[in-house]
Amino acid sequence: MDKSFEWKHAVCFEYLQNFQIVKVEVVAWRPGLVIYRDLFTGKQVRDHLELMEHLKFEEQLVVNDDGNDIVSKIRRANGTQVFHEDHPAARSIWDTAKNLLPNLNFKTAEDILALSYNPGGHYAAHHDYLLYPSEKEWDEWMRVNGNRFGTLIMAFGAAESGGATVFPRLGAAVRTKPGDAFFWFNAMGNSEQEDLSEHAGCPIYKGQKQISTIWLRMRDQPILEQTLSSDSLSASLLFPGEF
Ligand SMILES: O=C(O)CCC(=O)C(=O)O
Numbered sequence: 001m002d003k004s005f006e007w008k009h010a011v012c013f014e015y016l017q018n019f020q021i022v023k024v025e026v027v028a029w030r031p032g033l034v035i036y037r038d039l040f041t042g043k044q045v046r047d048h049l050e051l052m053e054h055l056k057f058e059e060q061l062v063v064n065d066d067g068n069d070i071v072s073k074i075r076r077a078n079g080t081q082v083f084h085e086d087h088p089a090a091r092s093i094w095d096t097a098k099n100l101l102p103n104l105n106f107k108t109a110e111d112i113l114a115l116s117y118n119p120g121g122h123y124a125a126h127h128d129y130l131l132y133p134s135e136k137e138w139d140e141w142m143r144v145n146g147n148r149f150g151t152l153i154m155a156f157g158a159a160e161s162g163g164a165t166v167f168p169r170l171g172a173a174v175r176t177k178p179g180d181a182f183f184w185f186n187a188m189g190n191s192e193q194e195d196l197s198e199h200a201g202c203p204i205y206k207g208q209k210q211i212s213t214i215w216l217r218m219r220d221q222p223i224l225e226q227t228l229s230s231d232s233l234s235a236s237l238l239f240p241g242e243f
Pocket residue numbers: 123128151163164165166199200201202211213
């Protein structure tokens with residue numbers, strides 16, 4: 001097989017980490033937007049989907065108690081916090097992400113947010129970086145760990161039609177298969193908001209989309225500590241070794 005794709009200046013390449021091959025596609029260099037293909041095994045995907053089903057069930061019980069079915073059903077379809085320490089399936093994907101993306105610090109990350117979209121489901125254009133009117137409004141997370149430095153989205157179920165994540169200011173649409181993940185920076189080198197990272201989840205036309213999000217916080221991020229420039233952060237900062 002032609003191995004010229006292994007050339008380090010390619011935009012689709014592989015690196016070896018923890019005795020595993022990590023397949024990378026650089027969608028944008030600056031600010032970095034990167035897809036990791038097949039980051040998770042088929043078993044990890046199946047186990048995480050099963051966990052998501054189980055968690056939805058739990059949520060529905062709470063819903064019935066306060067008698068507000070319809071609103072809560074929509075919310076149920078939208079999101080569930082998953083505490084990775086509590087569930088082997090979630091701990092497994094957390095550990096894989098942490099081990100295979102060594103330049104990111106997961107110790108100060110928010111826990112997993114599992115999202116499930118049905119046909120018609122979508123996520124309007126937004127920034128993940130949080131903006132507060134003043135420091136008085138900061139919550140505990142913001143005070144202790146800082147703002148949302150970057151976002152890792154992990155794909156577990158892909159819609160048959162629709163459901164891309166688009167980055168209109170980068171001219172990019174990310175389409176994933178179960179087991180893929182992608183990462184981008186929400187902050188620049190000076191820790192301010194990266195305006196170019198605006199993104200949206202396009203409507204689902206057919207099927208279901210299941211993803212989980214991890215928001216990494218600013219505190220103790222080696223990438224920020226090493227970066228002297230206040231510019232957009234480069235994708236090259238994500239890869240171990242010489243890039
Ligand atoms: O559903 C998507 O594709 C985007 C999700 C998203 O923007 C987020 O979780 O912050």
